[in-house]
Amino acid sequence: MRIEAALVEQPGGPFVLRDVEIAEPRADEILVRISAAGICHTDLIMRGRWPAARLPMVFGHEGAGIVEAAGDAVTTVRPGDHVCLSFRSCGTCSECSAGQPAYCLDSAVNTRGVSTTLSRAGRPVFGGFFGQSSFATYAITYPSNTVRIPADFPAVLAAPLGCGVQTGAGTVFTVLDPSPGDTVVIFGAGGVGLSALLAARTRDCRVIVVEPQPARRELARALGAAETVEPGVELRQVAHHAIDTTGRPDTIARAVTALRRRGTLALVGIGGSASVDIMTVLAGGIRIRGVIEGDADPFRLLPELIALQQAGRFPLERLVTTYPFGAIEAAAQDALDGRTIKPVLLFGAP
Incomplete structure (x- = not known):
């Protein structure tokens, strides 16, 4: 399936919108249509340090959207569910088993970059950043980092929950x-x-x-x-x-x-x-x-934050400035220059 993604094509280079191909989700994967994505300073730091051998790369790790499809082994979400995306963890190591997924012994799965789901003109595009690479119209995610949220909770507020707000x-x-x-x-x-x-x-x-x-x-x-x-x-x-x-x-x-x-x-x-x-x-x-990541288990903390926001006790909206996805580089520069606190990209309707 053809999607639009913001690629970093050279070390420290800008975000450039390109058409890419995304594979169908495998048995343990979830295809999410992205509605909103926060820009975190980690995205901006990592694009400056990312090795040339793993470019072009799609970053983004504060996504929110709607499940489009799920693999046969996925039981936690189904098509049509509204979800917030967070960091990925293995779920089986000693830290995950102790309820500490932020310290997963395979935490490098979030930042190693993979080339199995995205391609452009027959050549691999690297992704899988924090198990999502949500600077794109669609993302492949996993049960460990895909948190179901209420359908009436705005994606523009859900997106930053997955990393910066959670931290x-x-x-x-x-x-x-x-x-x-x-x-x-x-x-x-x-x-x-x-x-x-x-x-x-x-x-x-x-x-x-x-x-x-x-x-x-x-x-x-x-x-x-x-x-x-x-x-x-x-x-x-x-x-x-x-x-x-x-x-x-x-x-x-x-x-x-x-x-x-x-x-x-x-x-x-x-x-x-x-x-x-x-x-x-x-x-x-x-x-x-x-x-x-705030020592958080996203499946416990994110629903608590949503409930606090809905009760008027956690006015997250005061931190957010929205940008259309096409203005991602301008949003990134505003974040670097301190003109915005939490830039959130919108993909279509908020």
Whole structure:
């Protein structure tokens, strides 16, 4: 079947819309017609690092849509179901069996790139990014990353749930699990940081947001932050919990000093190495915790987030800016330049 996909054809190159062929779903695969897809910074980082040997490549890992067809072995969804797409996991390793699919021992299945489902002019096109490659009008997905959602829940809000929103909210709900009245300091007011803010407010926490952009600080206050500050402002021993979404070594060091005794720092942002004062960590009994995908099981967390949004307690729509699929490169540049928080591509009607 012929579809339209946004290809990256050279390392670090732009998204280019091309006609490609997609194979019929095999026994364990699902064909999803994409209605909306969020752009995550992981997509933008990976297109700059992707090896030339696995190009052209289709990225995208925050898809939402409708099941078009399913293989004979698929029992979890059927044609016509509305679904949200998340990360893929094997379902059988020790981590998956322990209810921790974000730490699947075969997690490379999300980022290795495969050439078995897509082609162009008889030549392979790589896909399978996070088990979906949703920067396309159709995607092949799997039972482990295809979550059925209510038919009346807008795809434009469902799409970002699968990664960025899940990461921020899951870090609060699953990893930090704050009590009412706890102070949470969030470093960075992008999609992940503001999702963490929304989650913390449902727990009646006092939230401080550290963010360089004035417009984002203003939005954070509108969403319930008790205080917003610029990165240079010193915060010392004020927080029960801290979340770093930046991956910046200097920010991580500041996050440690912002914690009270026995506080926890959740590291969410992608980065390199960072240095912290060991005596501060030891004397304060501070915990530093790496977090992937908010420690979430999408089949449990995503329905909870949908219910919160429908109840008016998780105003995700305040973070979203929509673009037609054809404007994907403009949306990507707006995200890189900080003009949008969560760009969501629309494929036809929202």
